[in-house]
Amino acid sequence: MTENQSDKTSKHQKERNLLAFTGAAALAALALSLAISALNSRRKKSNKKDLSGSNVRINLSASEILKLADRIIAKSKEVHDAVASVPLDKVTYANVLSPLADLEAHQFPLVQSCVFPKLVSTLEDVRKASAEAERRIDAHVLMCSKREDVYRVVKAFASKGEWMNPEAKHYIKCLVRDFEQNGLNLTITKKEEVQRLRAQIEELSLQYIHNLNDDSSCILFSEAELVGLPPEYLKSLDKAGNDRYKITLRSHNVLALLELCQVGTTRRMVAAAYGKRSGEVNLSVLESLVDLRHKYARLFGYSNYADYAVDLRMAKTSTKVFEFLEDISASLTDLATRELALLRDLKKKEEGELPFGIEDLLYYVKRVEEAQFDLDFGALKQYFPVDVVLSGILKITQDLFGLRFQEVADAEVWHGDVSVFSVFDLSSGELMGYFYLDIYMREGKYGHTCVVALQNGALPHSGQRQIPVALLISQIQKGNGGHSGLLRFPEVVSLFHEFGHVVQHICNRASFARFSGLRVDPDFVEIPALVLENWCYESFSLKLISGFHQDITKPISDEMCKSLKRWRNSFSMLKLKQEILYCLFDQIIHSTDNVDIVELFKHLHPKVMLGLPMLEGTNPASCFPRSAIGFEAACYSRIWSEV
Secondary structure: OOOOOOOOOOOOOOOOEOOOOOOOHHHHHHHHHHHHHHHHOOOOOOOOEOOOOOOOOOOOOHHHHHHHHHHHHHHHHHHHHHHHOOOHHHOOHHHHHHHHHHHHHHHHHHHHHHHOHHHHOOOHHHHHHHHHHHHHHHHHHHHHOOOHHHHHHHHHHHHHOOOOOHHHHHHHHHHHHHHHHOOOOOOHHHHHHHHHHHHHHHHHHHHHHHHHHHOOOEEEEOHHHHOOOOHHHHHOOEEOHHHOEEEEOOHHHHHHHHHHOOOHHHHHHHHHHHOOOOHHHHHHHHHHHHHHHHHHHHHOOOOOHHHHHHOOOOOOOHHHHHHHHHHHHHHHHHHHHHHHHHHHHHHHHHHOOOOOOHHHHHHHHHHHHHHHHOOOHHHHHOOOEHHHHHHHHHHHHHHHHOEEEEEOOOEOOOOOOOEEEEEEEOOOOOEEEEEEEEEEOOOOOOOOOEEEEEEOOEOOOOOOOEOOEEEEEEEEOOOOOOOOOEOOHHHHHHHHHHHHHHHHHHHOOOOOHHHOOOOOOOOOOOHHHHHHHHHHHOHHHHHHOOOEOOEOOOOOOHHHHHHHHHHHOOOHHHHHHHHHHHHHHHHHHOOOOOOOHHHHHHHHHHHHOOOOOOOOOOOHHHHOHHHHOOOOOOOOHHHHHHO
């Protein structure tokens, strides 16, 4: 994930195809230069090209977004009404499954045309209209999922046993499951209780996040208390009276301080304050949320919410998840103990007999890494200009997957910094899809790095394959004076990871939009991107994605490549132990009744973290949003994917 935003528009230039690298150094330099020119090129605003096969609509006004949302809802209602009217003894593939599958395929890019502007538009009225359109569409989708008349028809078709291929069988199974997860197979009383509980859960989940977002806590420090922090960090801070710096308790501020500040008392104060955010308020919210989730799961016959949440995932049962986490934690203990001993020894040398605390972890890990691996990440950044990294990523993925990327000149985009690429199968020349790159910071833009599916691939009843369209959003700082911006190495890895999701989306050949692109088992979805991260640590690929910013023909050295590969696994046992701690906490609260959340964390922390106690006075349960919304009872999923 990356940081926050600002904006400038760049000039448009002519399209050039992305060129491959050759073996000779001079030709490599020339090819790379041309590739970078292609990535820098911007299209003229006149005669904008439509993307053949894409139904994504760009640059809709606020009123157009709301009108499109209303048309989407009207068309959806029309199709659902038609399916609901089919007599139960006349159900067929053609009048039940096919209309619903085609509706999903055709409407997804239109829905995304309404929704994605809230992430990228520079216009506040458009972002507001996009959010309102999403609210309307979500409300309609929820209403459709409660339609008993449609459920009866779908269930009748499922029971009929008509021959279907495996993907179609799975689709009808998912349709039935979606209705039944809304309680349509329950008694009227239970059904009403499902709806009531779901509304309460949603409200509390959002309240938890709002409480965190609205927390404006800060701490004041003198410059002497912030020794070790770079000048650019200090310049970014506001000042209060007596020339003291104001540290707001936002993750980017806190993580940088815990990693770089040489003053142990400052690190401890900041870590403690960060762990107290939203205090008792969010603790109460989380306790209520967990209780409601257990009640919700029991209406469907599960003994607890964790079993309900995990049932549809690869893991299948919460017991399996516990075994998985406990086994991994135990296997890490010996190596993690050695890592912790090394950190404790270093702190003793630097700060005397002060005990090592969890707040010291990031700082001393960085100190040891600098000493062991001879890595200056500030100097390393000079070798990763954005354009060089991007052209290298495109080159590597083209070669790996037999693809050809071609930038589309004069395509309609929502900002001058955005570029569009066609993706072709290298051997057949078939157009496989498109992707947009919107990677630079600007005001009002979504603040993290991610991939958004704009159109899912599908093979509708008409037989004309619908191609996928993806959008990669990031928050990269633009360079000054026409120079390319420079990436920190973690940003390089993040960009490669997310481009793995782009390739995954484009290359998926599912017949149903429901299973296209990134819509796979959530325990699996990160695997392709995690696999591609490996290329960030091999010498041959590191040299393709690097080049000194003043002379891009000079990639990083072999020694730097080796150091990065060793650095990748440094203190990985302790880092993974810390992640397992939160995963176990999440799994326990969602599989057990009446848990004292604070006492649970106090118990788990030293058990998992090799005796390191929870920082006194903090309440980690109050600032752990993944348990509140999005990954409840499923925080283990990233580790599962990595394993």
